[in-house]
Amino acid sequence: MILYTVLPLELVLEGIDRERTFRDVEVEGITMTVEQVSPDEAVIVRILSTDPQDFLKAALQPGSRIRLAPAPCGRDRPRV
Amino acid sequence: MSDRSGIGRPPSVSRSAESGSGGEIGPAPGKSPIPGVPPETPPGTPGEAPETSEPPAESLRQLGEMRTPPAPQSNIHVMTIIGQIEGHIVLPPQNKTTKYEHVIPQLVAVEQNPAIEGLLVVLNTVGGDVEAGLAIAEMIESMSKPAVSLVLGGGHSIALPVAVSCRYRIIASTATMTVHPLRLSGLVIGVPQTYEYLEKMQDRVIKFVAEHTRTSPEKFRELMFRTGELVRDVGTVLVGSDAVNLGLMDAVGGLSHALAALNRMIEERRQAGASEQVAGREAVRLQ
Numbered sequence: 001m002i003l004y005t006v007l008p009l010e011l012v013l014e015g016i017d018r019e020r021t022f023r024d025v026e027v028e029g030i031t032m033t034v035e036q037v038s039p040d041e042a043v044i045v046r047i048l049s050t051d052p053q054d055f056l057k058a059a060l061q062p063g064s065r066i067r068l069a070p071a072p073c074g075r076d077r078p079r080v
Numbered sequence: 081m082s083d084r085s086g087i088g089r090p091p092s093v094s095r096s097a098e099s100g101s102g103g104e105i106g107p108a109p110g111k112s113p114i115p116g117v118p119p120e121t122p123p124g125t126p127g128e129a130p131e132t133s134e135p136p137a138e139s140l141r142q143l144g145e146m147r148t149p150p151a152p153q154s155n156i157h158v159m160t161i162i163g164q165i166e167g168h169i170v171l172p173p174q175n176k177t178t179k180y181e182h183v184i185p186q187l188v189a190v191e192q193n194p195a196i197e198g199l200l201v202v203l204n205t206v207g208g209d210v211e212a213g214l215a216i217a218e219m220i221e222s223m224s225k226p227a228v229s230l231v232l233g234g235g236h237s238i239a240l241p242v243a244v245s246c247r248y249r250i251i252a253s254t255a256t257m258t259v260h261p262l263r264l265s266g267l268v269i270g271v272p273q274t275y276e277y278l279e280k281m282q283d284r285v286i287k288f289v290a291e292h293t294r295t296s297p298e299k300f301r302e303l304m305f306r307t308g309e310l311v312r313d314v315g316t317v318l319v320g321s322d323a324v325n326l327g328l329m330d331a332v333g334g335l336s337h338a339l340a341a342l343n344r345m346i347e348e349r350r351q352a353g354a355s356e357q358v359a360g361r362e363a364v365r366l367q
Contacts, residue, residue, distance in 0.1 A: 015172040046181060052189035055182060056157075062179045 027066060030054050040068050155197040156342060157190045159183065165208030165238055180212045187219045198342045199227040201246055207237025210262060210281060217245035217288060226345035230338040231255045231329070240328070241285060244292045248341045249329040253320040257328070259303040260315030294327025
């Protein structure tokens with residue numbers, strides 16, 4: 001592969017050494033790996049399912065943002 | 081990857097409704113996702129009604145996206161392969177890559193879903209990982225549903241096997257395909273066997289392309305190693321009709337050609353379907 005790009009290499013590689021934290025959550029019965037981007041939002045990284053039809057769901061494509069409910073009183077983080 | 085909307089999911093249900101109000105992620109209100117842990121709130125508690133009727137403006141504000149009215153479901157699945165096909169190094173997420181671990185099961189779903197009758201593969205990619213490219217190509221090739229590929233801009237390197245894995249291939253007149261030898265990156269163990277291995281890898285690509293096109297393995301190998309075409313590299317750049325003349329692609333065209341070809345193949349398959357099903361049942365009985 002040759003990466004033909006007008007972007008400078010620094011932009012292509014930006015964030016390559018950033019530590020990304022993933023966690024597995026269950027949404028509508030589908031387990032997925034998400035990356036938390038803000039306290040109440042996460043980006044889907046990967047669907048973990050054995051049902052192939054789950055991979056066709058437009059709302060659950062990798063890169064989609066899902067909202068996580070804000071934690072109720074007495075708990076500071078949603079549980080997984 | 082997909083432009084289908086709402087398979088197995090009512091379009092009226094808002095995504096933010098997944099969160100409910102129980103403080104948990106995803107599950108329906110009143111239902112605990114963790115076995116053995118009682119639900120947060122008993123069913124029927126005021127204020128925990130699912131947010132299914134949330135106005136579109138709210139969703140726009142919260143997610144920065146617009147909800148479009150549900151379109152009639154298409155019988156064609158569009159798979160766009162844009163950016164790199166995986167990659168030798170895992171680039172940060174701002175780079176466009178095929179989510180290979182998502183694309184493979186998606187192809188299984190396309191083959192299995194009775195509502196989908198055809199696959200359109202749109203390629204505009206620089207190529208990428210040989211293993212990932214060949215895996216996608218083999219999956220598309222072995223599908224029973226008709227597939228059409230459309231190469232726009234560029235379909236370079238390992239995108240070539242992906243493009244030719246479809247039953248009918250169309251290239252835009254301005255699109256290019258680069259044929260070049262395989263390379264290894266990263267740590268290479270300097271033993272003669274490394275080179276033999278590389279040769280073997282390369283033969284797999286040549287074999288796949290030759291088996292699925294009108295190009296001979298010798299011709300394809302010659303294109304791969306041609307000098308004088310690329311400024312700093314070995315290989316050939318094929319522009320639009322060059323790829324068709326060499327027998328790699330079927331026609332020069334665009335979107336309407338691709339969809340017309342796919343619809344024709346779907347129609348043929350529908351007509352052949354009935355008799356094939358009978359033959360299939362006979363075959364099962366004979367086993």
